[in-house]
Amino acid sequence: xxxxxxxxxxxxxxxxxVFSLINIMGLSVGMTACLxxxxxxxxxxxxDRFHPKAExxxxxxxxxxxxxxxIPAGGPAWAVPSHIKLDFSEVEAFTRVMGxxxxxxxxxxxxxxxxxxxxxxxxxxxxxxxxxxxxxxxALKEPFSIVLSESAAKKYFGKANAMxxxxxxxxDAVPATVTGIMKDMPENTQVKGDVIASMxxxxxxxxxxxxxxWGNYSPAAYLLLKPGTNAxxxxxxxxxxxxxxxxxxxxxxxxxxxxFLKPLKDVYLYSTRDGSKSGNIKNVYxxxxxxxxxxxxxxxxxxxxxxxxxxxxxxEVGIRKVAGxxxxxxxxxxxxxxxxxxxxxxxxxxxxxxxxxxSFNELAGKTISHGVLANGWLILLLLGAALAIGSLAGIYxxxxxxxxxxxxxxxxxxxxGAKGSVLRKSxxxxxxxxxxxxxxxxxxxxSQMSYMRNRNLGFNKDHVLVIDTNEDKARQALQQAVxxxxxxxxxxxxxxxxxxxxxxxxxxxxxxxxxxxxxxxDLYFVDFDYIPLFKxxxxxxxxxSREYKTDSNNAMILNEAAVKILGYPxxxxxxxxxxxxxxxEGKIVGVIKDFHFRSLQQPIKPLTMRxxxxxxxxxxxxxxxxxxxxxxxxxxxxxxxxxxxxxxSYYFMDEFFDRQYRDEERFGKLFLNFAILAIFISCLGLLGxxxxxxxxxxxxxxxxxxxxxxxxxxxxxxxxxxxxLVIISFFIAAPIAWYFMHKWLADFAYRTDISWWIFATAGxxxxxxxxxTISFQAIKAAIANPVKALRAE
Numbered sequence: 001x002x003x004x005x006x007x008x009x010x011x012x013x014x015x016x017x018v019f020s021l022i023n024i025m026g027l028s029v030g031m032t033a034c035l036x037x038x039x040x041x042x043x044x045x046x047x048d049r050f051h052p053k054a055e056x057x058x059x060x061x062x063x064x065x066x067x068x069x070x071i072p073a074g075g076p077a078w079a080v081p082s083h084i085k086l087d088f089s090e091v092e093a094f095t096r097v098m099g100x101x102x103x104x105x106x107x108x109x110x111x112x113x114x115x116x117x118x119x120x121x122x123x124x125x126x127x128x129x130x131x132x133x134x135x136x137x138x139a140l141k142e143p144f145s146i147v148l149s150e151s152a153a154k155k156y157f158g159k160a161n162a163m164x165x166x167x168x169x170x171x172d173a174v175p176a177t178v179t180g181i182m183k184d185m186p187e188n189t190q191v192k193g194d195v196i197a198s199m200x201x202x203x204x205x206x207x208x209x210x211x212x213x214w215g216n217y218s219p220a221a222y223l224l225l226k227p228g229t230n231a232x233x234x235x236x237x238x239x240x241x242x243x244x245x246x247x248x249x250x251x252x253x254x255x256x257x258x259x260f261l262k263p264l265k266d267v268y269l270y271s272t273r274d275g276s277k278s279g280n281i282k283n284v285y286x287x288x289x290x291x292x293x294x295x296x297x298x299x300x301x302x303x304x305x306x307x308x309x310x311x312x313x314x315x316e317v318g319i320r321k322v323a324g325x326x327x328x329x330x331x332x333x334x335x336x337x338x339x340x341x342x343x344x345x346x347x348x349x350x351x352x353x354x355x356x357x358x359s360f361n362e363l364a365g366k367t368i369s370h371g372v373l374a375n376g377w378l379i380l381l382l383l384g385a386a387l388a389i390g391s392l393a394g395i396y397x398x399x400x401x402x403x404x405x406x407x408x409x410x411x412x413x414x415x416x417g418a419k420g421s422v423l424r425k426s427x428x429x430x431x432x433x434x435x436x437x438x439x440x441x442x443x444x445x446x447s448q449m450s451y452m453r454n455r456n457l458g459f460n461k462d463h464v465l466v467i468d469t470n471e472d473k474a475r476q477a478l479q480q481a482v483x484x485x486x487x488x489x490x491x492x493x494x495x496x497x498x499x500x501x502x503x504x505x506x507x508x509x510x511x512x513x514x515x516x517x518x519x520x521x522d523l524y525f526v527d528f529d530y531i532p533l534f535k536x537x538x539x540x541x542x543x544x545s546r547e548y549k550t551d552s553n554n555a556m557i558l559n560e561a562a563v564k565i566l567g568y569p570x571x572x573x574x575x576x577x578x579x580x581x582x583x584x585e586g587k588i589v590g591v592i593k594d595f596h597f598r599s600l601q602q603p604i605k606p607l608t609m610r611x612x613x614x615x616x617x618x619x620x621x622x623x624x625x626x627x628x629x630x631x632x633x634x635x636x637x638x639x640x641x642x643x644x645x646x647x648x649s650y651y652f653m654d655e656f657f658d659r660q661y662r663d664e665e666r667f668g669k670l671f672l673n674f675a676i677l678a679i680f681i682s683c684l685g686l687l688g689x690x691x692x693x694x695x696x697x698x699x700x701x702x703x704x705x706x707x708x709x710x711x712x713x714x715x716x717x718x719x720x721x722x723x724x725l726v727i728i729s730f731f732i733a734a735p736i737a738w739y740f741m742h743k744w745l746a747d748f749a750y751r752t753d754i755s756w757w758i759f760a761t762a763g764x765x766x767x768x769x770x771x772x773t774i775s776f777q778a779i780k781a782a783i784a785n786p787v788k789a790l791r792a793e
Contacts, residue, residue: 020341023305026684027345027389030298032352033677035382036360037291039375040670043368044284047188047268051128053224056092057264058231060084060221061271062257068519068565071504072272075220076259078213081120083245088237090229093122096199097191098219103470103646104195105168106156110647112470113152117193118202118219124180126224127191133163134180143205144169145198147180152194169197171472171646176201187367190268191222214246215253215506222264235261253506254518282744283667290674293434297678299389300427301685302342335394342390346383363673365666424689425725432729432766433736435682438675439762440737444754445668448745451600451752452661458595459498460535463623464653465632466497467639471617474642479619481638487624487631492533493616495525498597499657500618507608509558509588510577512567521562522597522607523581525615531557531592533622539563540571541590544611552611554586560594562606584610596750599660603749620653683773686722690774719774726770730763737762 048054060080064071081094102116124136124147131139132150139147146167153162162178169176176197185192199219203211210216225231238259242250250256262271269281353372361367369375469475475493483491505523508516524530528551531543539560544551556579558566563574571591578587594604623631632650639648704714738754745751 024345026301026681027298028348031349034291034295039369056225058223058261061260065256073217078210081221092226093224095120095123096219096221113195115193116195118197118199120199132181139180140198143201144176145179146176147196149184149194231261297431297681300431304427338394339390342386346386428725429729431682433733435679436733436766437737442675443758444741447752461653465621467619467650478642489622490533492529492620493527495615508580524609525612537593539591539593541575555589557590557609559607600750601748686773
């Protein structure tokens, strides 16, 4: 009997192979998209959860309250972690982690390791990064100890054993000993580095006493709590702890930090510190919803096409009933056929997913999975979903067709009824509502990306090449040499360029009341040529000038945002006012117009600029657009002759600044691709239903043509009902899409408007897509010979 079921099932699949292909393709594409999205979501949710002690690891965050604002710092003061360990028995261990662009040299090899970090000795006790060689407890204990990843060890030492070897670090070529080789860190961790240097090098050798500094906020800090410790109870004790150790200084400086303990597992997706965000939980939610919607659309297609074709099997069922078949047998026949189709779609899903995974990894910007079959539980879940969809799609025709009387069918009186039509229309509306909402969302995402790329930033970033000199002593000599090259228009030394980050500085600036107002202001150290090179406009006063000797130590420039927090109605009123900052005193000589020195996701913050030659590390070079390769080669030649011990590396300002939006651009590309898939699946379903509807109305079309109906009339007749459903879908989708995209845009300080044309475009696109999809079958039916349709009568 079972064999007979399968034989009939495959015969029906082959007899109606176009419908079967549409069914299988729609479901498999939907399940493929769903599988890839959930691989992405699972990967994003897995960050730092692989550590065995992850439940007990907490990051220390600090909000610093000043008289003017609350500053979210990237970590606590240097002294905080060690003193917390000293005061609270609940803390098992601590480590500070500080990223660095560390220069490493071995023989003729020299690299600026951008993924280098400094860490305290308990680093490997807290985090699970296995050492292949070396003792995890002592590898970072001594100053000038260094641990290399397996890849870094091979890069510097080849096949030789790196353990115990010496490598030179920093521009001063300080010897460091390799005390450990660790496995390459996984992709899904925020605490990442190929080179880990001992923090004791800084605290015991280079900057003695920094462990007792309560006003210096630099490294991230992590605590490992003892089992059973209530982290929130410990957090409540921290204000008294700060008062005990730092109360007097906080009072004097009017800067009061509040410490928070953030679970390590929540840091990647939920934490925004120091103006940066690694992951985005909203994007995870959005893609999860898209995956569910795509699967729903695919299910709707599958169920719609299966139920629509049910009436074609009516005579077959009638004959089988007359021959003695019982309801149970007939029901299992339909359910079994549906399950076979869904199982074939499942197998095709595995093949498509394996084929598309490398491209999807590239689109996501990270290796979310090395292979589809590596996620066994997800494959089983998808198989279960496929079988459930197949069963659900088979139940309706099974019970409808097995319930009627065979004599009525054999006399040709069977009809599917109004209920089946209403069900199919409701499902079409559902899937096109989702598709139109995704079209609207895609247009808004790309509008926001275009807005950010094309907005006037307030400075010029075109044809500016930036070289990191790492504060090399010869940086001024390099500037002079590069300035004399042909095609070099101007140069400037600074501590920061827009988008590169900046220092927060404890500042006292005279406000509108005449008081020295305390604030933590962003600080750029720049030279005389910085403002002209980037074409930053002045709002009042003047830029730094070589004509004024006091500018070198006693002058400051503010931006308009800084003027506002000081209470001045106009920039001109801030000129000549006093300031104190990091041991320097002087007067404000100029106010620059606000420019976007951070991402457009953040509002423009108060910024100060000062001249301080020992703080410069970046050389900006404005070059002409002609002969770029020759100009870069000439700059490199000068660099290697003047700074021979450091590798030459550079970037173009416009490309570097645009990298801030890389995550948003990837999000936009992923959103677009999955929206296209959703629309494609919806169109497959619409094509199938249009084909079925056309087939059902073949005789009607033949009669109408004989009576003189034109081709356009026939096409209009067949398209009208489906277009009504699409229009209804638009009016449902528009407000839903507006609400959720308005929420998404709220993350951007500067954002585009959700204009009416976006909805009009989405509606027109949806109608055009539906018309094109339906027209193929409609035109085919309209130009067919009516004699063939009526001959059967």
